[in-house]
Amino acid sequence: DAMVIQNPRYQVTQFGKPVTLSCSQTLNHNVMYWYQQKSSQAPKLLFHYYDKDFNNEADTPDNFQSRRPNTSFCFLDIRSPGLGDAAMYLCATGQDNSNQPQHFGDGTRLSIL
Amino acid sequence: GESVGLHLPTLSVQEGDNSIINCAYSNSASDYFIWYKQESGKGPQFIIDIRSNMDKRQGQRVTVLLNKTVKHLSLQIAATQPGDSAVYFCAERTRGSARQLTFGSGTQLTVLP
Numbered sequence: 001d002a003m004v005i006q007n008p009r010y011q012v013t014q015f016g017k018p019v020t021l022s023c024s025q026t027l028n029h030n031v032m033y034w035y036q037q038k039s040s041q042a043p044k045l046l047f048h049y050y051d052k053d054f055n056n057e058a059d060t061p062d063n064f065q066s067r068r069p070n071t072s073f074c075f076l077d078i079r080s081p082g083l084g085d086a087a088m089y090l091c092a093t094g095q096d097n098s099n100q101p102q103h104f105g106d107g108t109r110l111s112i113l
Numbered sequence: 114g115e116s117v118g119l120h121l122p123t124l125s126v127q128e129g130d131n132s133i134i135n136c137a138y139s140n141s142a143s144d145y146f147i148w149y150k151q152e153s154g155k156g157p158q159f160i161i162d163i164r165s166n167m168d169k170r171q172g173q174r175v176t177v178l179l180n181k182t183v184k185h186l187s188l189q190i191a192a193t194q195p196g197d198s199a200v201y202f203c204a205e206r207t208r209g210s211a212r213q214l215t216f217g218s219g220t221q222l223t224v225l226p
Contacts, residue, residue, distance in 0.1 A: 031212050042202055042216035050212060090156050096212055099164060101147045104156035
């Protein structure tokens with residue numbers, strides 16, 4: 001059974017039109033992550049939530065925002081998508097202070113028209 | 114800066130042979146390492162992990178070796194099967210930044226019939 005679920009699997013949006021990607025987890029992990037992955041590259045961390053504490057990476061553009069209304073759900077908002085934002089967006093969860101790996105969802109592939 | 118990198122971007126092996134995927138890291142403060150497998154269109158899937166107080170760990174058909182002296186990590190896959198074809202990423206966690214992983218650039222493993 002999937003433990004980190006991302007919806008939708010594929011998302012198409014227009015240049016400049018806001019889009020929201022969603023992630024839910026059944027693991028009850030206290031950390032949730034959003035990564036951007038472009039073709040043939042490693043995942044790049046955008047930000048993470050430790051409980052309700054938001055932690056942004058220094059090089060994450062302001063165009064990317066996130067919300068975590070509760071333990072199970074986390075959203076990635078792209079306010080004005082540009083062509084360069086076309087990518088796979090991966091959500092992951094983890095438990096802080098544990099020697100356990102992060103668990104990934106299968107991602108949302110975002111296309112920009 | 115410090116980074117995790119892979120020696121070879123691609124690796125082709127015959128079905129039934131053993132595969133070895135290598136990874137170099139430069140952060141001596143890293144204390145936990147993970148290998149992920151990513152199939153096309155899917156999120157990274159956990160394969161095996163190892164803590165820095167160990168030098169070898171075995172799973173089902175997979176073995177991870179850690180050489181802290183030369184900062185080298187390897188993944189060995191025994192009797193490689195077609196289903197092993199994927200991109201493999203190593204990732205490290207640095208002491209003091211326990212919630213974050215640094216990913217290597219990935220190796221594409223292709224299993225030949």
